[in-house]
Amino acid sequence: MDGGYHIVVCGSIVPDPLQTLAPVEGPTGPSLKNEMMLPAVLDPWAGHALYEAAHLAKNMPGSKVWLVSLGPKQKLQQLMMSIAQKVSFELVVLDGPAGGFTDPCEVASVLAGGIETIQGLDRSRLLLFGGCASASRDAGVTMQMVGEQLGITDQFLGVDELVVQPDGTLKILERSEGGQYQVSVCAAAPALLAWATGNLPEPPNNPQIGMANMRTVMPALQKALPAKVGAEGVSFLSVELPKQRRETRIVRDMPPDEIAREIVDWIKG
Amino acid sequence: MDESNGENKVAELMSTLPGDDVRQIMWRFEERYEIQMVVQSARSIARGVVARLVAEGARNSHEWNEKKAQLLTGFDEVGLTTVFMDPEEGGFIAGPKNLALSLVAFELSWVDGGAATCSLASNLALSPIHEKGTPEQKQTYMSRCVPPLPGEDRKVWRGAFALTEPLPYVGVDTGILSGRMRVVEWKDGEEPLLHVEKRGRFITNMGFANFVTAAVDSDDDRIKGSAMIILEEGDEGSFDRGATTLKLVHQLSSTSDPILSLKVPASRIIGGYTVKEGVIIPNCNHGDVIESVFRRTRVPVAVMSSAKLLSAVEPVIRYQRTRFRGGSASSAGSPRYDLGLQQKEDALQRLVDVWACGEAGASLGFAAARLFDEFDPIEREKESILAERGIKGRAEVKMFKELEKDALEYLSLDHLPEAERDAARFQKLAEDTLVQFMIRESQANVLCPACKLWNTGYGATMMREAVSLMGGYGITEDCPGFLGQKWMDAQLEATYEGPEAVQRRQLSITINSELFLAQFRLWILDLRGIAGRRPQTGATALANAMELWLWTLGYLQGTKDADGKPLYHSQRHGVVFPFVDALCWLLASRQQILDMLVLEEKGPQNPVLTEGLTGFVTFFSDLCHVQAARSAAEVGRICAELVYGYQRDLAAIKDDDATFAVLRHKVDASLAGARLFKDRAAAAVSKVMIPEALDYPM
Ligand SMILES: Cc1cc2nc3c(=O)[nH]c(=O)nc-3n(C[C@H](O)[C@H](O)[C@H](O)COP(=O)(O)OP(=O)(O)OC[C@H]3O[C@@H](n4cnc5c(N)ncnc54)[C@H](O)[C@@H]3O)c2cc1C
Numbered sequence: 001m002d003g004g005y006h007i008v009v010c011g012s013i014v015p016d017p018l019q020t021l022a023p024v025e026g027p028t029g030p031s032l033k034n035e036m037m038l039p040a041v042l043d044p045w046a047g048h049a050l051y052e053a054a055h056l057a058k059n060m061p062g063s064k065v066w067l068v069s070l071g072p073k074q075k076l077q078q079l080m081m082s083i084a085q086k087v088s089f090e091l092v093v094l095d096g097p098a099g100g101f102t103d104p105c106e107v108a109s110v111l112a113g114g115i116e117t118i119q120g121l122d123r124s125r126l127l128l129f130g131g132c133a134s135a136s137r138d139a140g141v142t143m144q145m146v147g148e149q150l151g152i153t154d155q156f157l158g159v160d161e162l163v164v165q166p167d168g169t170l171k172i173l174e175r176s177e178g179g180q181y182q183v184s185v186c187a188a189a190p191a192l193l194a195w196a197t198g199n200l201p202e203p204p205n206n207p208q209i210g211m212a213n214m215r216t217v218m219p220a221l222q223k224a225l226p227a228k229v230g231a232e233g234v235s236f237l238s239v240e241l242p243k244q245r246r247e248t249r250i251v252r253d254m255p256p257d258e259i260a261r262e263i264v265d266w267i268k269g
Numbered sequence: 270m271d272e273s274n275g276e277n278k279v280a281e282l283m284s285t286l287p288g289d290d291v292r293q294i295m296w297r298f299e300e301r302y303e304i305q306m307v308v309q310s311a312r313s314i315a316r317g318v319v320a321r322l323v324a325e326g327a328r329n330s331h332e333w334n335e336k337k338a339q340l341l342t343g344f345d346e347v348g349l350t351t352v353f354m355d356p357e358e359g360g361f362i363a364g365p366k367n368l369a370l371s372l373v374a375f376e377l378s379w380v381d382g383g384a385a386t387c388s389l390a391s392n393l394a395l396s397p398i399h400e401k402g403t404p405e406q407k408q409t410y411m412s413r414c415v416p417p418l419p420g421e422d423r424k425v426w427r428g429a430f431a432l433t434e435p436l437p438y439v440g441v442d443t444g445i446l447s448g449r450m451r452v453v454e455w456k457d458g459e460e461p462l463l464h465v466e467k468r469g470r471f472i473t474n475m476g477f478a479n480f481v482t483a484a485v486d487s488d489d490d491r492i493k494g495s496a497m498i499i500l501e502e503g504d505e506g507s508f509d510r511g512a513t514t515l516k517l518v519h520q521l522s523s524t525s526d527p528i529l530s531l532k533v534p535a536s537r538i539i540g541g542y543t544v545k546e547g548v549i550i551p552n553c554n555h556g557d558v559i560e561s562v563f564r565r566t567r568v569p570v571a572v573m574s575s576a577k578l579l580s581a582v583e584p585v586i587r588y589q590r591t592r593f594r595g596g597s598a599s600s601a602g603s604p605r606y607d608l609g610l611q612q613k614e615d616a617l618q619r620l621v622d623v624w625a626c627g628e629a630g631a632s633l634g635f636a637a638a639r640l641f642d643e644f645d646p647i648e649r650e651k652e653s654i655l656a657e658r659g660i661k662g663r664a665e666v667k668m669f670k671e672l673e674k675d676a677l678e679y680l681s682l683d684h685l686p687e688a689e690r691d692a693a694r695f696q697k698l699a700e701d702t703l704v705q706f707m708i709r710e711s712q713a714n715v716l717c718p719a720c721k722l723w724n725t726g727y728g729a730t731m732m733r734e735a736v737s738l739m740g741g742y743g744i745t746e747d748c749p750g751f752l753g754q755k756w757m758d759a760q761l762e763a764t765y766e767g768p769e770a771v772q773r774r775q776l777s778i779t780i781n782s783e784l785f786l787a788q789f790r791l792w793i794l795d796l797r798g799i800a801g802r803r804p805q806t807g808a809t810a811l812a813n814a815m816e817l818w819l820w821t822l823g824y825l826q827g828t829k830d831a832d833g834k835p836l837y838h839s840q841r842h843g844v845v846f847p848f849v850d851a852l853c854w855l856l857a858s859r860q861q862i863l864d865m866l867v868l869e870e871k872g873p874q875n876p877v878l879t880e881g882l883t884g885f886v887t888f889f890s891d892l893c894h895v896q897a898a899r900s901a902a903e904v905g906r907i908c909a910e911l912v913y914g915y916q917r918d919l920a921a922i923k924d925d926d927a928t929f930a931v932l933r934h935k936v937d938a939s940l941a942g943a944r945l946f947k948d949r950a951a952a953a954v955s956k957v958m959i960p961e962a963l964d965y966p967m
Binding site: 016020033034037038039078081084085204206207211218248 | 285290307308310351
């Protein structure tokens with residue numbers, strides 16, 4: 001494809017999964033204990049999407065990557081100190097809550113609105129990327145709704161691989177049941193791909209990339225507009241914790257089969 | 270006192286462990302994004318490659334091997350190798366880098382001190398070139414040490430710094446060199462060729478270094494004095510890396526005793542040379558080079574030991590809390606199950622001590638690093654001013670002596686409220702590079718040896734305390750956070766780049782600077798102000814202890830012992846060494862308080878901190894108090910020993926005794942309430958939320 005893709009990745013922060021995540025009832029509904037204070041990481045599925053985007057952009061000259069993030073801007077800034085060193089992108093910040101108790105429909109419309117403000121975005125070349133789920137809210141619906149609001153109807157969810165074929169069509173592997181893939185061929189952009197894990201590792205930090213990104217990241221953070229999402233007007237009838245209690249253990253040299261068996265036992269309760 | 274007890278009950282406790290937002294404010298890099306990125310990079314390597322190496326037992330061998338070499342490629346990959354370089358040399362941080370390098374050392378040694386040493390040693394090798402090298406030398410070696418960029422086909426160079434020699438030569442006393450250089454060939458109008466013999470002992474990075482910056486003395490009438498010289502792997506002669514040092518510590522760094530016998534052009538003399546009447550005169554002797562190198566590179570080493578103390582907090586809390594889980598003796602929900610060892614006062618209070626010491630050391634170390642960031646450009650400016658005016662040697666000493674009164678005047682003006690001072694005069698002095706140089710230098714000459722000495726020396730002692738909190742686990746390889754290794758490692762941090770005696774010797778001289786003492790007096794005044802506003806910080810005890818120390822200095826300098834020998838004398842280590850130790854406690858404690866106040870002042874600007882700021886400020890203030898009380902008590906003890914210990918008969922110092930007793934009593938009495946703050950800090954430690962697991966392998 002001439003001129004490459006315009007890849008917009010939707011992704012934000014989640015609390016570092018190693019932290020103690022204790023649900024509490026806050027003044028505006030349920031939340032996590034000390035959520036603002038806990039160190040945050042890039043939502044892992046969004047992370048896969050971002051690394052895939054960067055990889056694709058590198059191989060398709062003329063491509064460009066944007067990261068659209070809805071989250072508390074101060075926490076996003078902290079996250080940028082590592083993420084912005086890994087891949088080149090331009091940041092769009094929507095300053096609002098990123099927790100697990102926001103309404104996905106509101107989140108989706110804020111994200112779509114944010115994408116619409118991107119100057120120079122060529123919709124005909126748009127690949128909309130995101131995670132197929134989130135570590136803080138696993139409804140798996142947000143990206144679909146973002147796509148719908150932007151009028152992108154070619155949607156692929158649970159994507160593990162994207163290959164741009166010599167004729168310019170997109171071959172996409174989506175996860176389906178039982179470890180199998182559904183293989184689709186999409187004629188061209190625009191398309192939405194909500195990523196599962198992809199198959200690229202997290203790139204190492206590269207301060208040169210970081211310094212280059214910072215030139216646009218800091219202004220983006222400074223001019224971030226407050227985004228109103230949350231649970232206003234929503235009443236939570238009941239909030240339930242999973243029955244299985246988290247028990248973190250560190251083990252050495254345990255064979256994967258045994259780890260898998262233990263996890264299955266744990267899930268079964 | 271009851272009041273504070275009441276406070277203990279109502280105060281908001283710290284909710285989580287302090288994160289990056291808190292540290293960036295305390296250590297003043299909340300607006301330095303390039304440094305924040307460096308921190309993240311260093312952390313990613315530390316808690317990734319480094320931690321895995323340690324967990325897999327890579328420390329159990331002395332030899333440098335391929336596994337350990339992953340460190341170097343790891344450093345290259347995430348940009349740590351180039352933190353030291355300027356952008357035009359291939360780096361990415363413009364301006365001075367002392368704070369950045371200290372933070373790198375902090376992050377790496379949070380996991381493993383040897384990894385930090387490995388990273389720092391490459392900079393140490395380059396430092397002589399960076400500080401005193403000719404422009405060509407800088408260009409050549411800095412750019413060779415930058416890892417190849419994508420598409421570039423070249424090998425990255427690594428260096429080693431060779432000062433120390435086999436016994437009986439240079440160690441602590443850097444003057445007694447056996448390394449030699451002589452002229453082997455000198456054709457008319459051409460570069461002289463030198464033969465260099467250098468045997469090193471305990472030289473870091475030697476297992477893989479491509480070049481060595483070596484300290485050598487002249488062995489030839491045609492070369493005057495000593496120098497540092499660059500030796501390369503490919504030079505004619507023998508570049509023998511020598512026997513590997515059988516280290517018990519820092520095994521992720523490479524150390525050996527090289528034997529170097531090489532022919533090199535005289536242009537390798539660091540800083541260049543001049544030829545006068547057929548004699549090669551190096552522009553910088555090895556002592557000058559080393560002085561300006563070490564005064565900077567010792568700071569990150571100091572920070573390393575403090576990082577380790579702070580890194581112990583989380584694993585110790587986790588161990589304490591889970592100590593009794595799993596057996597039949599306690600069931601979920603019971604205090605024994607939830608709090609474990611944290612039910613016990615001693616377990617909590619000892620951890621508070623470890624934590625307070627780590628905070629104080631980190632505060633002091635980072636303050637020194639920031640000071641050098643300010644100092645570097647001023648020092649360079651000063652050098653060019655002197656060169657321009659052709660002032661050196663005795664004339665330089667004389668000029669600075671004359672400028673001292675201007676510097677003193679600046680300090681007193683600086684301390685006056687703006688409305689009361691002569692603004693024009695103040696402005697003039699503020700813009701006077703030489704005056705500003707003198708002030709910074711007088712601080713740097715104290716802060717650098719102080720942090721190297723106290724952070725590593727007392728830090729090693731406190732690291733033992735941290736290990737003991739883990740019980741038997743502490744001294745196994747399986748101990749989370751590698752605390753046992755960190756304890757032992759601290760002994761090297763206290764030794765290399767000048768062991769404690771070297772720092773004490775330096776301090777025993779530099780503390781006498783009138784400029785330093787003038788600042789010290791102003792610091793006491795400032796602390797009195799702080800004590801008025803924020804008595805909970807322990808500032809009163811600290812100010813009183815500083816007063817006592819200052820008085821004792823005057824006493825020691827003006828008094829003779831029972832046998833009529835002067836007390837304050839640089840060779841009288843029994844007096845001056847403990848006395849400078851006392852100062853270190855004061856400096857660390859003071860800086861800890863200042864950092865806490867900055868957090869209190871600037872914290873509200875960060876929305877992430879709104880929720881927990883009060884808890885953090887209260888806790889850090891309590892730690893300040895714990896440390897201030899400890900410091901005050903230590904200073905009281907040391908001063909008492911020195912004042913009374915050298916007299917057989919109290920009558921000999923009757924008047925002095927009366928003054929001392931009043932000052933000492935003031936110190937002791939200002940400990941009122943200190944233990945209550947410790948209780949509150951301990952309560953916070955028992956409640957603070959910690960992660961489920963350590964974020965690095967073990
Ligand atoms: C692992 C490791 C890595 C090292 N890396 C390097 C390197 O890369 N490059 C390099 O050049 N060196 C390196 N060194 C050497 C290190 O700097 C020296 O070991 C250190 O300076 C101490 O010198 P020394 O071993 O000769 O001790 P000594 O000088 O023998 O000291 C022994 C004791 O005597 C005391 N003492 C000595 N002289 C005095 C005095 N005048 N007054 C009072 N007390 C005194 C000391 O404080 C110490 O307690 C390394 C050492 C180690 C162990």
